[in-house]
Amino acid sequence: MNIRIISVANDFSPSPAGRFVDDGPYPGALFREEFLLPAMKGEQLVHVDLTGTELPGSSFLEEAFGGLVRAGFSEEFLRKHLVVRSSRESDSIRVWRFIQEAATRGTRMH
Secondary structure (H helix, E strand, C coil): CCEEEEEHHHHHCCCCCCCCHHHCCCCHHHHHHHHHHHHHHCCCEEEEECCCCCCCCHHHHHHHHHHHHHCCCCHHHHHHHEEEECCCHHHHHHHHHHHHHHHHHCCCCC
16 A cells, blocks of 8 residues: 655644634645545555644644545545544644544545
8 A cells, every 4th residue: 555645744734723614824625635535545555744844723734634634535445544643642632532423423435
């Protein structure tokens, strides 16, 4: 399985914030659409590295990662294809909590 590494700080922004494009220049919806969805649709292993970012807000993380579930990916699929790394342990915990919460609320395709 191929591995795709996405460094949020280097590839997107060291200051990701907000949920929608109207919230600022580096929101979760933009990160999901431009980076996560193309990588996940390739059914490869995707490593997202949050190291080097300022503490990403809940709105950014929920929209980017919880939004994958709303885009049709199941929690089970994401657990097999997504790795979240950070110098802060809380980042990964929060990402998986948002994925799990989104999965309990909707229908998934993958």
